[in-house]
Amino acid sequence: MCLAIPMKVISKKGNTAIVDLDGVRRQIDISLVSRVKIGDYVIVHAGFAIQKLKKKDAEETIALLKEVNSEIHR
Amino acid sequence: MKYIDSFRDTNAIRGLVSKIHSVAGKIGKEIVLMEVCGTHTMAIARAGLRQLLPENVKLISGPGCPVCVSPNSFIDKAIAISELKNTIVTTFGDMYRVPSGNGSLEKQHSRGARIEIVYSPFDAIEIARRKPENNVVFIGVGFETTAPVIASVIKYAKQEKIKNFLVLAGNKIIPPAMEILVSDVHHHLDGFICPGHVSVIIGSKPYEIFPEKYNIPCVISGFEACDILQSILYLLEMIAGMEKISVKIQYTRCVDPEGNIKAKKIMNEVFSVCDSEWRGIGLIKSSGLAIKDEYKQYDAEYMLDVSVNISHDRHGCICGDVLKGIKRPVDCIFFKKVCTPENPVGPCMVSSEGTCAAYYAYEK
Numbered sequence A: 001m002c003l004a005i006p007m008k009v010i011s012k013k014g015n016t017a018i019v020d021l022d023g024v025r026r027q028i029d030i031s032l033v034s035r036v037k038i039g040d041y042v043i044v045h046a047g048f049a050i051q052k053l054k055k056k057d058a059e060e061t062i063a064l065l066k067e068v069n070s071e072i073h074r
Numbered sequence B: 001m002k003y004i005d006s007f008r009d010t011n012a013i014r015g016l017v018s019k020i021h022s023v024a025g026k027i028g029k030e031i032v033l034m035e036v037c038g039t040h041t042m043a044i045a046r047a048g049l050r051q052l053l054p055e056n057v058k059l060i061s062g063p064g065c066p067v068c069v070s071p072n073s074f075i076d077k078a079i080a081i082s083e084l085k086n087t088i089v090t091t092f093g094d095m096y097r098v099p100s101g102n103g104s105l106e107k108q109h110s111r112g113a114r115i116e117i118v119y120s121p122f123d124a125i126e127i128a129r130r131k132p133e134n135n136v137v138f139i140g141v142g143f144e145t146t147a148p149v150i151a152s153v154i155k156y157a158k159q160e161k162i163k164n165f166l167v168l169a170g171n172k173i174i175p176p177a178m179e180i181l182v183s184d185v186h187h188h189l190d191g192f193i194c195p196g197h198v199s200v201i202i203g204s205k206p207y208e209i210f211p212e213k214y215n216i217p218c219v220i221s222g223f224e225a226c227d228i229l230q231s232i233l234y235l236l237e238m239i240a241g242m243e244k245i246s247v248k249i250q251y252t253r254c255v256d257p258e259g260n261i262k263a264k265k266i267m268n269e270v271f272s273v274c275d276s277e278w279r280g281i282g283l284i285k286s287s288g289l290a291i292k293d294e295y296k297q298y299d300a301e302y303m304l305d306v307s308v309n310i311s312h313d314r315h316g317c318i319c320g321d322v323l324k325g326i327k328r329p330v331d332c333i334f335f336k337k338v339c340t341p342e343n344p345v346g347p348c349m350v351s352s353e354g355t356c357a358a359y360y361a362y363e364k
């Protein structure tokens, strides 16, 4: 039930934003997250953004995974 | 989103599995890891991760499905409320079919009660606005992921002076339940895979008592196959003594050590911590959230006059032990024979994230 998915912010107005995932759009509340910008990915749960997805950290994890991969194939 | 594929990459999975085998080999003895979140249970089963792990690494599922851990008495209350005049019960879909000995919201619906499934508690507010002659009661279940959402909506209702919206408060807090499990003598646990989206809100601090007091490592994990395997690897490295036993965040892309401060603030504004009853475990100190006095007018239990007949579990259903990780669904005599997702006997089979449902759908 704690499922939450990253969706991209398309537009925003006050405490609400329109987010998109593969063409599916939804209006959500963004009052629980500070400084949401258009183009950000937010983690959406029950109609609310509960956090911003940090791109830099996502990339770091991916880099780590690539490293594991190359260690194994060495 | 394209980057998600990187977390499902088969080469990375192979690499992680091989590293896991090598560290587990060094440890030698049996290692028991518990995943606490129902979304993890489902992801592990779906990706078939159990089959990829070494023989001596066991994954067991904990009390991580909010609907499954809601006790009969809570469902009985929801059912009793649905019998009141001029009342519309609104609920997340997960809760709709969960049975108690008195039936379920679904059964109530088929008997003519007014029940609406909503995606967000905001939808319940909209219904309340459209139908001012009714009381609209939202069945508030969920862990810390969901509690700030429900708190926001209660606060909004007060601001907007909406008078016919009520919440049956049943939100629960995860770490106290985890502590009950580690201090249970029947349990031997070597590590926790901590719930990613609960931790988005609460951060990593509430888990620190596990390494400090019990010498049990914790890793806050994401939900893709690579996330979970990487978390298992981190846990094994700590257990093997290669790293210090601590709380690690694997799901760094979503979780800050301090959590979501704004969300915690609003949660504390509306809710106060209370003792709470968990299916299978019983009453756990400071493991629930009650609506504070300032918001009592939105508290369904306080405002509505309902008499509740508390029911008992279906005889033979071992959901309680499954939730504690003491028994597996296959240990249940009903599993797959009498109890199926189409004809569920207990909540662990009804909920899409229940352990029995996950085993039924994916595990051999």
Ligand code: SF4
Residues within 6 Å of the ligand: B316, B317, B318, B319, B322, B329, B332, B333, B334, B335, B336, B339, B340, B344, B345, B346, B347, B348, B349, B350, B356
């Ligand atoms: S298989 Fe069905 S009856 Fe058995 S524990 Fe799971 S939900 Fe309960």
